Amino acid sequence: MPELHSSLDALARKVTHRLIWHSPGPRIDVRPARPIVTFTFDDVPDTALTAGATILERHGVRGTFYIAGGLAGTTEPGRRLIGADQVGELADRGHELGCHTFSHPWVRRLDKPTLFADLDRNAAFHAEHAPGVTLKNFAYPYNAPKLGIRGEMMARYRTCRGGVPAINRGKTDPAFLRSIEIRPPDAYARTLTRWIDDVAAEPGWLIFFTHDISDTPTPFGCMPDTLDMLVGHALEKGCEVLTLDAALDRMAVPERNR
Ligand SMILES: [Zn+2]
DSSP, X not given: OOOOOOHHHHHHHHHHHHHHHTSOOOOEEEOOSSOEEEEEEEEOBHHIIIIIIHHHHHTTOOOEEEEOGGGTTOEETTEEBOOHHHXXXXXXXXXXXXXXXXXXXXXXXXXXHHHHHHHHHHHHHHHHHSTTOOOOEEEOGGGOOOTTOHHHHHHHOSEEEOOOOSOBOEEEOTTSBOOEEOOSSHHHXXXXXXXXXXXXXXXXXXXXXXXXXXXXXXXXXXOHHHHHHHHHHHHHTTOEEOOHHHHHHHTTOOSOOO
């Protein structure tokens, strides 16, 4: 769920990002034989299902949808979030469901018991609405992580996605995957092919994230034609387009990184 950042939040986020990069912990070695591109959708707006998932499927590929169960069925300016009854549909259509917390908080503002209870609640939500699905990967709301929870998060998830805009290559922190946002204006979103060209030239793992997929997107979304163009461009350039979890399997990353 988008929210405008205050300058204080932006500063706190920047400092946290820097500290996390330098905190010890296992790293994964991202050296795929072929470049990998992953498309992810956060929250998740219903157009990410009706338009986004459909576009990926038309190309014969699948995406990762980081769902916050507490948002399901709610309406916000410019978008409606998928209903609980649509969560299972994404899984049935072969897409990956990831965890995005239940209540979509600023994670660093929560103490550990509150945070972990929130994560448990999202797991329970998915157990009810997408039986048999395990949420293996996590994305921080607002891409804003929290210090001091690496061990617990890595015990729960294979990866956590953060917002530092870069390609994952070589030694990579699974607790803080880098990712590139697809957002308006459309003229800008269409230039994101440069990231695909970059990963195609030197294999690594490029993760995109966005929200609604609409001809009139919110400031956090993408137009259908542009998403279609980006997926097509990745495939034309010889990239494998994989879900988060399939990408980890392709790179033989162990199920848990403790
Ligand atoms: Zn979100």
